[in-house]
Amino acid sequence: MEIAIIGGGLSALSAAMEISTNATNPVKIHIYEKKSQLGGRIMGINSAKIGKVDFGQHLISGAYHNTFSYLKKVQPNFSIKDLVEQKLHFIRDNKVFPFKNPHFIFPINLILGLISNKYFTFSEKLKLLEQINYLKKNKYSQKSISELLILDETKFKNLNNFWKKLLLSVFNTGIENIEENQLHYVIKNIFSSSSGNSRFYLPKSTLAKLFVHPFLEKSKQFGIEIFLKNKINRISFLENDKVEIAVNNGNTITYDYVISTIQPNEIEQLLHPKINFPNKWKGNSIITINFKLKKILLKNGMFAISDSFIDWLFIDKLRATIVISNSEGLQHLNNNDLIGIIFQEINKKCNSFSMENVVNFDVLKIKKATMLSENLIINLQEIIPFPYNRLLFAGDWTILQIPQTIESAILSGKIVSERIIKIQQNLKR
Numbered sequence: 079m080e081i082a083i084i085g086g087g088l089s090a091l092s093a094a095m096e097i098s099t100n101a102t103n104p105v106k107i108h109i110y111e112k113k114s115q116l117g118g119r120i121m122g123i124n125s126a127k128i129g130k131v132d133f134g135q136h137l138i139s140g141a142y143h144n145t146f147s148y149l150k151k152v153q154p155n156f157s158i159k160d161l162v163e164q165k166l167h168f169i170r171d172n173k174v175f176p177f178k179n180p181h182f183i184f185p186i187n188l189i190l191g192l193i194s195n196k197y198f199t200f201s202e203k204l205k206l207l208e209q210i211n212y213l214k215k216n217k218y219s220q221k222s223i224s225e226l227l228i229l230d231e232t233k234f235k236n237l238n239n240f241w242k243k244l245l246l247s248v249f250n251t252g253i254e255n256i257e258e259n260q261l262h263y264v265i266k267n268i269f270s271s272s273s274g275n276s277r278f279y280l281p282k283s284t285l286a287k288l289f290v291h292p293f294l295e296k297s298k299q300f301g302i303e304i305f306l307k308n309k310i311n312r313i314s315f316l317e318n319d320k321v322e323i324a325v326n327n328g329n330t331i332t333y334d335y336v337i338s339t340i341q342p343n344e345i346e347q348l349l350h351p352k353i354n355f356p357n358k359w360k361g362n363s364i365i366t367i368n369f370k371l372k373k374i375l376l377k378n379g380m381f382a383i384s385d386s387f388i389d390w391l392f393i394d395k396l397r398a399t400i401v402i403s404n405s406e407g408l409q410h411l412n413n414n415d416l417i418g419i420i421f422q423e424i425n426k427k428c429n430s431f432s433m434e435n436v437v438n439f440d441v442l443k444i445k446k447a448t449m450l451s452e453n454l455i456i457n458l459q460e461i462i463p464f465p466y467n468r469l470l471f472a473g474d475w476t477i478l479q480i481p482q483t484i485e486s487a488i489l490s491g492k493i494v495s496e497r498i499i500k501i502q503q504n505l506k507r
């Protein structure tokens with residue numbers, strides 16, 4: 079079997095690795111990536127002012143079980159200790175409130191954490207326990223969760239703030255766009271039986287070093303061929319049950335199956351003959367600003383900024399990162415105006431963070447960090463008609479129940495590989 083994978087992000091790497099390790103018969107895999115490096119949205123960039131940084135700040139949750147299993151596959155010695163745990167804090171009116179996550183099983187870890195917490199009032203703590211218990215047990219519909227979570231602002235202000243920040247960072251969109259069943263998935267996974275699931279991590283160096291470099295080593299062993307700077311312009315479905323792809327260098331190559339891992343709005347334009355998909359998509363934006371600091375301002379960890387358009391501040395000694403999710407309204411500003419507004423705001427919330435304490439900074443505006451469906455989301459793989467059925471989809475957007483993350487990208491690669499293996503088994507019979 080010969081397969082082309084279009085795109086070289088995490089879903090592609092996961093698909094290639096899963097097929098190579100689990101296929102019953104040999105599979106020839108070619109990966110086509112339009113950029114000069116693999117990694118897609120987790121790629122590293124070389125900032126002249128800051129040094130090596132990731133394309134965007136990426137948190138890894140302790141509940142990312144498929145991600146950890148990918149990492150073990152490409153790097154058998156991998157352990158969670160290879161990541162840096164991020165201690166969670168909230169900042170309000172220049173005060174820092176730590177959230178402890180003791181090493182006990184749920185719900186003891188949560189209860190102990192809440193007892194020592196000074197950010198929530200007593201009634202908010204009780205309400206949070208009640209909410210989590212309720213959300214963990216009940217499976218919901220496609221209704222949005224804003225009504226479910228947003229409570230009396232005077233009584234539960236901090237609790238509302240907690241949910242808004244947490245969900246914005248997980249889903250990268252406002253709570254009016256998050257469905258109840260997606261929230262159920264997150265709560266069930268983060269607050270499940272092990273306290274490890276509710277921990278957060280960052281890579282020790284870059285995401286590329288963690289996810290891509292070990293893949294490159296393994297890919298040699300499996301004979302996976304990688305074509306960088308190869309943009310696919312067209313995917314055609316031939317009468318002999320083959321799929322032909324056209325590359326921007328003029329080459330056309332035929333395969334038995336093509337796995338597309340590119341973002342959903344881009345695929346439609348590549349297909350020949352043309353097809354209109356029912357889902358319409360729009361981009362969710364993120365702004366990330368990386369700083370080099372003159373002195374240590376706060377201890378290491380992640381800090382949610384209460385009552386602010388700035389969502390998170392990450393500190394790693396003399397490195398700091400500010401993240402603004404769902405940043406649609408700020409994307410049009412030029413970098414000078416943007417940084418002016420941000421310094422004013424962060425200085426108000428955290429006095430020590432001022433221009434004088436910064437050596438340098440770099441702004442990253444990402445318009446399509448994740449994609450949001452504007453209408454009803456339908457699983458394209460389920461409805462794709464002949465002759466397109468030799469086109470398989472992977473990518474963070476293809477698993478409808480869970481947020482678009484590293485975990486959903488890696489899981490999508492695993493799911494598409496299972497389809498390929500099933501096809502192989504059917505061919506054998």
Ligand SMILES: Cc1cc2nc3c(=O)[nH]c(=O)nc-3n(C[C@H](O)[C@H](O)[C@H](O)COP(=O)(O)OP(=O)(O)OC[C@H]3O[C@@H](n4cnc5c(N)ncnc54)[C@H](O)[C@@H]3O)c2cc1C
Nearest residue numbers: 085087088089112118119134136137310473474483484487
């Ligand atoms: C700023 C930012 C912050 C984020 N924060 C987090 C976080 O904290 N935690 C988390 O879990 N997730 C986070 N994410 C999401 C995470 O990065 C993505 O969900 C994941 O990387 C998606 O992987 P993918 O393989 O599905 O898609 P992609 O990484 O987008 O891969 C698609 C690849 O296809 C290539 N391509 C496109 N068109 C073509 C073509 N015609 N021919 C050839 N190649 C093509 C692209 O160049 C790209 O490399 C964040 C994303 C961003 C942008």
